[in-house]
Amino acid sequence: MITFQHISKQFTDGTKAVQDFNLTINQGELFVLIGPSGCGKTTTLKMINRLIEPTEGQIFIEGKDIREWNIQELRWNTGYVLQQIALFPTMTTEENVSVVPEMKKWGKQKTRARVDELLDMVGLDPSLYKKRKPSELSGGQQQRVGVVRALAADPDILLMDEPFSALDPLTREQLQNDIRRLQTEIQKTIVFVTHDMDEALALGDKICLMNEGKLVQAGTAHELTRRPANAFVKEFIGDRKNEWETPVSEIMDPHSEFIASVNLLNELPLYPAPLYIFGTDRQFLGRRQGNEIVDHDISVSPDTMLQEAVHYFEKTDADALPVINEGKLLGVISYKDIVRYLKEINSPAERESV
Ligand SMILES: Nc1ncnc2c1ncn2[C@@H]1O[C@H](COP(=O)(O)OP(=O)(O)OP(=O)(O)O)[C@@H](O)[C@H]1O
Ligand SMILES: [Mg+2]
Structure with missing residues (x-):
């Protein structure tokens, strides 16, 4: 956990x-x-690993003031990916990635295994890319090596400052997927800076919008899009390129009337239908049919884009679909929600009254 308390610079x-x-x-x-x-994103990020010292306030990592951390340990524990690709030009991929593990005095074997594992993880075949110099890699590949380098020594925290802004949209999307997958697989805390709202909404579990050095609003994508704190937030979110590329998680309803706990199964009226049932820990059990629970196949995941989600509705008569991640029922998305959202997004004036 990283906590900022009254931080000023x-x-x-x-x-x-x-x-x-x-x-x-949070962790x-x-x-x-x-x-x-210029709103202070990079400054905020650099204060976490003490590349910049705050003038006021305190930052805690795992409850300990970062000034009490050994600076070397702090830096090793916080991998840092810069906006500009910053690989050492004369070193191979393998050498670039091994710098921190070597400083940490990992053995050759352990380092080598780790490098291979990570290169594989970001889709770079080690046997092909390990011996190449940065100049023999494409921009996207270099950026991937940059991510691998930051992860090499297994830090708990990963700081990423606009890591993908120099890349074409396709490569960028691939790397965003990489990061998402990496994060679910390895459970790092990632602080990711961007000025692109689409990227923020696609990636962020939480999003913090800053302006002129101040925090304007922090929350989930859903909270920011549904309950923008002020006109600035609205305007910033309105800056989207394509509203069809909004993930379902943003507009699904986690407390929908189409969801019920299995404990309530016998007490519920027969409507609404469909009714999706969850058990302990929101485990998805299926759809109600009469007093039974039957299997239900058609669902969407939280990161499904709207343009894809609408196709699922074509496969079913249901007005609402369950949103499921790792077997858990996160919420429900309905046709109505989608239509309402697209209408709101396209007529900002009307959103004032929402
Ligand atoms: N070393 C410095 N000395 C004086 N002012 C600085 C210094 N570094 C940054 N600033 C100023 O602090 C403010 C915040 O800068 P910062 O780099 O954190 O912005 P940012 O949000 O990362 O912007 P960008 O999206 O352009 O990268 C800016 O006004 C910038 O000019
Ligand atoms: Mg910056």
């Missing part, structure tokens, strides 16, 4: 880059910092 020339910033980032979260250029 004023540079020596008087620039107030960050002002009274308070935030908690295992993919946390996105977003905001316009």
Whole structure:
């Protein structure tokens, strides 16, 4: 867990880059910092690994003030991926990635195995890419190596400063998927800076929108899109490229009338239908039919985009579909929700009254 308490940063020339910033980032979260250029994202990120020292306030990692951490340990524990690809040009992929493990005095064998494992994880065949220099890799491949390098020594925290902004949309999407998958597989806490709202909404478990050094709103994508704190948030979210590329998680209803706990099965009226039933720990059990629970195949995952989700409705008569992740019923998405959302997005004036 990373906690910012009343953090401010004023540079020596008087620039107030960050002002009274308070935030908690939970273990295992993919946390996105977003905001316009110059709003203080990089400064905030660099304060986490002490590349920049705050002028006021405290930052805690695992409950311990970062000034009490051994600086070397802190840096090793916080992998850092920069916006500009910053691989050492004369070193091979393998050498680039092995720098921190070697400083940590891992043995050759352990380092080598780790490098291979990570390269595989981001889709770079080690036998092909290990011996190449950065100049022999494409931009996207270099960026992947950058991610691998930051992960090599197994840090608990990964700081990523606009890591994909220099890449074409397709490569960018692939890397976003990589990061999502990596994060579910290895459960790192990731702090991810971007100024692209689509990227933020696609990636972030939580999103913190900053402006002029201040935190404007922090919450899930759902909270920001549904309950923007003010006009600035609305405007920033309105900046989307394509509303059909909104993930289902953003507009699903976690407390829908189409969901019920199995404990209530016998007490419920026969409507609404469909009714999706969950058990302990929100485990998805199926759909109600009479007083029985029957299997239900057609569902969507939280990161399904709307454009794809509508096709699922064509396969079924149901007005609402269960949103399921790892067997858990997260919520329900209905045709009506989608239509309402697209209508809101396309007529900002009407959203004032929502
Ligand atoms: N070393 C410095 N000395 C003085 N001012 C600085 C310094 N570094 C950054 N700033 C200023 O602090 C403010 C925040 O900068 P920061 O780099 O954190 O912004 P950012 O949100 O990362 O912007 P971008 O999206 O353009 O990367 C800006 O006004 C910037 O000019
Ligand atoms: Mg920056």
